[in-house]
Amino acid sequence: MMPSTLPVIVNIAAGKGHGTVSLDAIREAFRAAGRDVDILPARDIAELESLSRRAAAEAHPTIVAAGGDGTLSAVAAAIVDSPSALGVLPLGTLNHFARDLRIPLVLEEAARTIAAGNAVMVDVGEVNGRVFINNSSIGLYPTVVLHRKNQQRRLGRSKWQAFFWATLTVLGRHPMLDVRLSLDDVPVARRTPLVFVGNNDYMMEGFQVGTRGRFDAGRLCVYLTQRQSRWALIRLGLHALFGTIKTAKQFESLTARTVSISTRHARLPVATDGEVTVMAMPLNYRIRRGALKVIVPLPEAQNN
Numbered sequence: 001m002m003p004s005t006l007p008v009i010v011n012i013a014a015g016k017g018h019g020t021v022s023l024d025a026i027r028e029a030f031r032a033a034g035r036d037v038d039i040l041p042a043r044d045i046a047e048l049e050s051l052s053r054r055a056a057a058e059a060h061p062t063i064v065a066a067g068g069d070g071t072l073s074a075v076a077a078a079i080v081d082s083p084s085a086l087g088v089l090p091l092g093t094l095n096h097f098a099r100d101l102r103i104p105l106v107l108e109e110a111a112r113t114i115a116a117g118n119a120v121m122v123d124v125g126e127v128n129g130r131v132f133i134n135n136s137s138i139g140l141y142p143t144v145v146l147h148r149k150n151q152q153r154r155l156g157r158s159k160w161q162a163f164f165w166a167t168l169t170v171l172g173r174h175p176m177l178d179v180r181l182s183l184d185d186v187p188v189a190r191r192t193p194l195v196f197v198g199n200n201d202y203m204m205e206g207f208q209v210g211t212r213g214r215f216d217a218g219r220l221c222v223y224l225t226q227r228q229s230r231w232a233l234i235r236l237g238l239h240a241l242f243g244t245i246k247t248a249k250q251f252e253s254l255t256a257r258t259v260s261i262s263t264r265h266a267r268l269p270v271a272t273d274g275e276v277t278v279m280a281m282p283l284n285y286r287i288r289r290g291a292l293k294v295i296v297p298l299p300e301a302q303n304n
Contacts, residue, residue: 004266006114007031007055008089009075011067013043018140021091021107026066033115037064045074045275052078064114064294068092069134077131080124085293087114088225094136100212101296114222120300121290122215125199128279132199132272135294136285138261139177139194140274142269156259179263183222183256190252196223197259197285218289222254261286 008026019108023039030037040055042048048065053061053073063073064087081208089110090098097103101122104110125132131222151157179195181188198221203211 004036006064007040007060008037008060008064008066008087009040009042009048009051009071011048011065011071011091012041021066025107026111029111030115032108033111034210035111044099045070048074049078054227055079056082056084062087062114062117064089066091066200068274069094069096070104070274073099073131073133073275074232075134076124078287080131080291083293085117085119085295087295089114096210101215101294103296111147113297114295116295116298118296119145120216120291120296122292122294123199123218123290124288125197125220125285125293126288127197127270127272127283127285130277131288133199135196135202136267136270136272137194138263138270138283139175139192141194141196142271143271145271145276168280177258177263179248179261180260181222182258183254184259186256186257188254190224190226192224194225194228195261197221198223198285201255202278216290218260218287219255219257220285220287221260222252222256224252224254245249257287259283278302 003182008028008030010023016244021043027037027039041049048071052063052065056079056198062085063075063079066089068090069092071092072088073088079086086099087253088098088103088107090103091107098105106114113259125136127136176191176193177195179189181190181195193241196201198212200212200217200219201221202223203213228278244299255301262281263283267280268283269276270283
C-alpha cells in the first residue's frame, strides 16, 4: 500500500522558510486540508537531496518541498523521472517556479492544492548533469551572487543589501566573455557579459517580464546581449520593463533543445536556480521533456 502520510521536506537554513513559517503552522495547514504530514527538516542542499531520494525510494506519491526556488530545485533534481510528484510549498522570497505554475503563495491555500493532488508533467533543464527548474546562467549573475555571499560573510550585510552593493561592483567592472555556442548543432559565436538559459520561454517584455506561460514546450530559451557598459545594461533592463526589448539593439533571443557553451576558460561559475557552482567547460545543456511531475491547482481554481 502506498504511504498516506505526506513527507514535507523543509529547508530550515535559507530564505524566509522556518524563520517566518513555523513547522507547527505547516503541520496545521495540512491537517486542515485533510492530510497528515511527516516534517523532515534539512539544513543544506546535500540533506535536501538525501531526504528527497529516500522519500522517492519509499514510493511516496507526493513529496513536498517547503522553501524557495533553490529548495524546490534540489528536491526536484532528486525525484526527477520518478513516479513521485513534487508538491510545492513556496516559502522563499521570489518563488518564481510557484508563481509561473500559478501555485498559491499563501500557506493554507498551497496545502489545499497539494492535498487535491492534481498533477501535470513539466520540463526541466539540465547542464552537465545538474537539473534546474527555472534557469541557468554564466557571466554577470553568478559573479554577483559570489560577491553577495562574500559581503554577507565578511561584512555581515543582509542578503538584499549585499546583493545591491555586489551588483554595483560587478556592473562597474564586469568581464566580457568570448563564447562559442552550439544550438542544436548550429554554431554561434558571441562576445557578451552574460548567457542566460531558461527552462522554456521567458516573457521578456512588459510588467510580466521574467515569467513563463508554459512548462511543456520542450525547449530551452537562450538570451544574450552584447551590451558592455554599466548604463547600457541598465537601459536594457528598462527596455524589458517597458515592453520594447525586442527592438533594443544587441539583444538576442534564441531557442534550442540542446545547447553547448565553450569559452577560453577551463572552468566558470555557473548559476542554476540561484545556486552557484564551478563547472568545467564545455557546458552541455539539454531540455528533459516532461521529466517532472508537479502538483498544481485544478483548472477551475486557476481561473478564479
